[in-house]
Amino acid sequence: MNKPASEIENTINSSRSSPRKSKNQFLRKLSSCSQKLSIYILALFVVFLILIQIRSLQTLPASPWDVVHQWEKIVANSCLSSFHESGVKELKAMASKLREAVTFLPLKDLRYANVAMRGHTWFMSSMYDVHEEGEVQYQQFPTKSSGGRVLCYKGRDTHDGSWNSYALAWPEALPHNATLMDGITFVSYNHYDYYNIWHGLSAMMPFVGWHIKSQCAVPKRWILYHWGELRTSMAPWVETILEATFGAPLDIEKFDGIYRNESDDYDSPACFEEAVVMRHNEGGMSREKRMEVYDLMRCKSRMFCNVSSRSGKGLNIGMTMLMRDGGRSYKNASAVIGIFEKECRKVEGCRLMVQYPHNLTFCEQVKLMSLTDIVISAHGAQLSNMILMDRNSSVMELFPKGWLELAGVGQYVHHWLASWSGMKHQGAWRDPVGDPCPFPETDRRCMSVFKNGRIGHNETYFSEWAKNVLNEVKLRKVNGDVSKSPVSGLCGCM
Structure with a gap:
């Protein structure tokens, strides 16, 4: 060169x-x-x-x-x-x-093992992010801040991130035996789990923000790290929505083509012509920016599945119950369905739909949610489907006993997601009755008993709750329902 x-x-x-x-x-x-x-x-x-x-x-x-x-x-x-x-x-x-x-440093910096979620220190701890007001926090290589150097990785350990390492190198002086990978490489760090829909979605959506910021540039490959450990897959739902958004199947890098140097017993380095690294999920993004990201993902998902937006004609209210088997399912599902069905019948144009999301394909879920104005569900990953509803749609969430006292901030993730995606979280019902715990109910060990407890019902509360939400949605519909996507024309969205 x-x-x-x-x-x-x-x-x-x-x-x-x-x-x-x-x-x-x-x-x-x-x-x-x-x-x-x-x-x-x-x-x-x-x-x-x-x-x-x-x-x-x-x-x-x-x-x-x-x-x-x-x-x-x-x-x-x-x-x-x-x-x-x-x-x-x-x-x-x-x-x-x-x-x-060229000096390689551990991807997982053990000096910060006890403060892994604070600041930028843990993954690639020597590097700092670019952060403009309201935008995503990211690193990009090569840039002026990197001195024109490209990002290089070495190692593909899936159990200990401190065995995997990173370095910066000049394109004209790459490390010995290095492979230069062309195109844009997206590098994700996730402190949690890519197979959990909520955590996977939170880790991936900043890349959509950068995609918009960069005038719709798309990656050639993805590299996934969890605590510095290489991951080679994610939840199929998340992978499909990214495929829809970026217009191509995801190429998740496994480094199979980077061969081990047998004489020195180490993996040869891989360097990237251009790399974009995300370490903070949606952190730092303004609410307006987050809504724009979810608007684009919703629009591209509907295009991918050939689902058209609903016509604004007539008073049509879709009320959908997302059901679960096993943990956090209803103790008496038919009774709960009956309560919401009764209230739906009282409102002109209301239609109740009951579905188990795990029995639906991705595109079937997209179509279902495009017809939904009110979603009712127990707390769980299936509620991430809310981002596929039109803006200003309503969310009703239910919890087993013990979550309020013991679950911590994690119980509010769907409150946050509703706000970020332009939805209205209409409150939560928490069952006061649950399985007995062998410890005092304030003991954190009880969370293992309560976490996947089954959910009962309160007919009086549920009826009043449903009536209030239905009336609010009806009023919004009467005053005019905007069906056009807020991001129409952005990155090919129609």
Whole structure:
């Protein structure tokens, strides 16, 4: 690869200000050229005398200055050739030194093992993020902040992130045996689990924000890390929504083509022509930016599944119950369905739909949610489907006993998601009755009993709750339902 002129100029300037050894070499070259110059002047004088003598005899075949110019070229070329050969050798030596200077550091910095969720310290701890007001926090290589260097990774351990490492290198001086991967590479760090829909979605949506910010640039490959450990898959629901958003199946890198160096017993490095790294999920993004991201994901998902937006004609209210089997299912599902069905029948145009999301394909879920104005569900990953509803749709959430006291902030994730995606979280009902715990109910060990408890019902509360939400949605519909996507025309959205 040819070096930019500015880089060669910097290298030569660097050699001029190098230690005494380089200075002495320069003086010796200058002395050599001075000696040649003296010989050149003497030779010119002799030739000039001869030419005068020839001219006096009327036998000069050409202008004396032609001969002088020939001598000038011979001597000048000799000096320039010497300087060029020496410069090439010095540049090669400098590139070799830069290659040897590349230092790999652990992806998982054990110094911060106890504060893994604070600040930027844990994954690639020596690097800082770019963060503009309201935008995603990210790292991009190569950029001015990286000194024009590209990102390189080494290792593919799936159990201990401290065995995997990273480094920055100049494109002209990559580490020995390195493979340069072309195109844009998306690198994700997730403190939780890519197979959990909520956590996977939270880790992936910032890339959609960067996609919008970069005028719809798309990645060629994805690299997934969990605590610095390589991951090679994610929840199919999340993977499909990303495929819909970016317009191509995800190529999740496994580094199968990067072979182990048997003589040194280590994995050869992989470097990336361009890399974008996300470590903070949606952190730092404004609410407006988050809504734009979810608007685009919703629009692209409907395009992917060939689902058209609903017509604004008529008063149609879709009320959907997302059901679960096992943990956090209803103790008496038919009774709960009956309560919401009764209230739905009281409202003109209301239609109740009851579905188990795990029995539906991704596109069937997209179609279902495009017809839904009110979603009712127990707390769980299936509620992430709310981002596929139209803006201003309503969410009703139910919990087993014990979550309020013991679950911590994690119980509010769907409150947050509703806000970020432009939905209205209409409150939560928490069952006061549950399985007995062998410890005091305030003991955190009881969470293992309550976490996947089954949910009962309160007919009076559920009826009043449903009536209030239905009336609010009806009023919104009467006042005008906007069906056009807020991001129509963005990154190919229609």
